Amino acid sequence: MRRRALAAALALAAVLALAVAPLPVSAHVNDVSADPQASSDGTVVVETAYVADDAWLAVYADDNGSRGDLLGVRRLDGAGFRTDHPVTIDEDIWQNWPEGEARTVHVALHNDEGSGGFDREEDGVLTSFGSEAADQLVLERGAPAYVGAGAFRPQSVDGPTVTVRSARLPTDGHLVARNVTEDDGTRTPAEPVGAAALDAGAHGSITIDLNERDYEGLGDRARIAFTVYRDDGDGEFGPADEPVRIDGRTVTTFALFNLTDDSAGGGEGSDGDDAQVTTATDEDDGLVTTTTGEDDRLVTTATDEDDGQSGGTDGTTDGAGDGGEDGPTGTDGQPGFGLLVAAAALVVGVTAHARRRRT
Template sequence: MLVAPLLWTAVGPAAGHGNHVTARPQISPDGSVVVESLFVLDGGYLVLHEGSQRGDPVGHVRLDQGGHRGVTVQVDEDWWASQDETVPLVAVLHRDAERGDDFDPEVDTPVSAFGSVASSSFTVGKGDAPVNLVATKFSGHGVDDAVTVPRVELDGDGYVVVRAEEDGGPGGIVGHAAVEAGDHSDVEVPVDSDALGSDGETVYLWVSVVRDDGDGSYGEADEPVVVGGDPVRSRIQGTLGGDGGELTVGVNTPTETTSGDAADGGTADSGANGSATTDSGGGGTSMPTVGVLGTVAAVLAGVVLRVRRR
């Protein structure tokens, strides 16, 4: 009798999702780092590690169970000041082993995602103003005559550019929209949906941010924003002619928390290492699907742990 309602509550928002985190390349002026999206089955912490999964934790926030998009983590101020112009980080999901205490890396260990640590490697560049992109929606985008990008932050006037996927990577441009310097929400990017396929088809698109070269018109001379050799961009999934059916769980924000030298945060994007973001627990589009049985098993494990702790 105890398990049934808890299981239903947990499976409702969690159905089809497993522990997962995706971060993208970005620029930060002050060590405020944005993680594009994540899903955590049983609550815990989002922790930024220096250089690798085993690197020192340099910032964290507490997370409630469920999906979160655009999560800001403030790294330690002294550590940030000591870093070079490009900073390699790994976003890792950790459990909250003792429920409600401060983050302790010795006890609050990383959670798994499909047999490996739920993590995402990415690079943050230092700059005078932030540049980041939050393009993911938890249930994909509806693509009619435009794509809505939830958040864009740019350090100068520029463009949000959408490309079709070709051979697993960015292909031809299907749309772009001008944006001024600053922080923007729900940016509408007109696209040529006819060039992508027919209504009802699932498509994959690549969204990037590009700086204007000063002429006020998008063209080949406008350069994409690049951090550590990787462009600031995101891969998204969409349905042609659909509304995307976004889950409201996609806009949750975490409770701020501070522990030791780690600072705390609140909301947005980042990540790649090498030529692409390195994620565990699924691809870099929307949340990975694990199926009902996988989700039920994971949630049951969480329920058992809760009951044992009582």
């Protein structure tokens, strides 16, 4: 019995070690995440998506909490971690979506079985540790509102300044940072620790200066929420400014930060070993390759324009098939992070049980 318990613990420890060590693309888990947002043209922006091989990224209507009709799909060529990836809802469906209406939609990663197009039945939903690579969000038809900050790794910073990858504001307003490192388990943002004033429209690489006192109290690692706010007209962030809400939910995302002395290593915005990062331009459908502190990894940030791989439910897609139940996804820019914590807990539990049996 002790041998079996020890073997199980060692196996789980091996899984945990593989998951947290710096590994090539193929060693990480399938994962997708998206947050409340508004779209004017039927584009759903998926904040993060990780796949270990060719795959499909699909958007579905909600059917009593499950995935319903297919709304749109695009192909993901090759393994890699993608950020701010757009999927376009079928034009006929979007034309019948009333202005100002918010609906729950689902996003899911699917296998690509190589049949030449998306088949909902044949190309099953990808899983990681027994959970589906899927998420759900609230989408409103209206002036674009979105914020993307999730990354492959926590961002390393060596001073009271953080960088947010992208944001879209429906009106002039602010991108506000709130510390949620010490929360009550609900991830409810606390008081603001910094803000950046932004014009209406799309923005990239947004710098937010944190309050010096708040920064010094963050510790070695911080979870920060970023929320889009409307300005009340005075150009300064204050109590009168209201957050942008989609069906009662704020346009908010979360990201992890490592507070260091030298900003060596870590995630987006830090220095370290060179790695291929594919970042899109606004001018065309091209992709620009740069380097980041992520060794041996591919990170893709998509354009605001369609690159020919995105489609609705006609032609390259097949909307047939029943919906399924959604599983949990990782958060804060680390694919499957919550599952890794669970694996660690299992290792501790099995080892403790074996010790009790022995004594």
